[in-house]
Amino acid sequence: MVSVINVKDLAMIYKAPVREAGLQAALSSLFRRTYREIRAVQDISFELEAGEIAGFIGSNGAGKTTTLKILSGILHPTSGLVSVLGFTPWHREPHYLQSIALIRGSQPIGGPGELTVLDSLHFQQLLYEITDTAFQKNLTLLVEMLHLEPLLKRQIRALSLGERMRCGLALSLIYQPRILFLDEPTLGLDVTAVQMMRRFISTYSHQTGATILLTSHYMADVETLCKRIVLIDQGTVKYDGDLEELSTTLSSYKLLKVAFADEIMPLWSMYGEVIEEEPNKVALRVKRSQVAEVTTRLLTELTVIDLAIENPPLERVIDQVYTEEM
């Protein structure tokens, strides 16, 4: 497999001006400024292969946005090597900028409200020097994926927020970038829009072969879209690998969710630790090594209507990475 993103020993130190509160301090800071160093990214290395969708996750302030800004050429790092599609992002070569997109939030379409959506897309065509053939091809794909047909000739100011979001995606992707950096793509969206966004990201990657690095605080986004995760904490990589493997390695327990028809409840502690209990339903925490045996016992000793074996929630697994040594 070919790696399209290579990040090696990346570090970014911000210099942030500091001063005491009050007028006196404000005046003297005009003449003498003091700075504090903020090590946003300390030593990050990872690689991504063409076509991968990887989750780049970490708590607030971990350094995710800073890394994405460096990868998309907005920031020059303090040190380290980055190669994306063979380019050094902060050299900002036009060919590079035409091959990537950084989308922050859901990025609804903006600009003059009098323009129609198609006007805006044509403006983007000029800006990115897209040939008519490529424009038509990409537009057809995006119109189909984002159901844009009824919106193309509408004025931007007359669109609902959800519609502006779909058009904004089309605008960001009309030049068909090969690499997408998505920073919190589902932030602030309602339930339907979240589902739409997740479906779109997955379809877009399948149809175009784009490589996607996405950050999200919603673990459901990560679980739905990413097979691979890069987990960072305080500017350093804590885990890089298969998402499923992380759950298996870190969690020695599984959740058994059982629905049953029996009127008399058994002594659940004989099977596992009760996590949730409702009439005729129970969720049990069971050691991974005992799952097969407990499942067999449940099926023979109870009138089971439904039984599901699940991994513990991803939030809990990730939390364990932060609190325990890997």
Ligand SMILES: Nc1ncnc2c1ncn2[C@@H]1O[C@H](COP(=O)(O)OP(=O)(O)OP(=O)(O)O)[C@@H](O)[C@H]1O
């Ligand atoms: N322009 C800046 N000047 C100084 N410090 C900054 C600047 N931008 C970010 N930082 C600091 O760098 C650290 C990493 O910030 P960054 O935005 O990369 O984190 P993040 O992982 O994206 O966080 P979040 O999930 O909250 O968006 C934080 O401590 C932040 O305060």
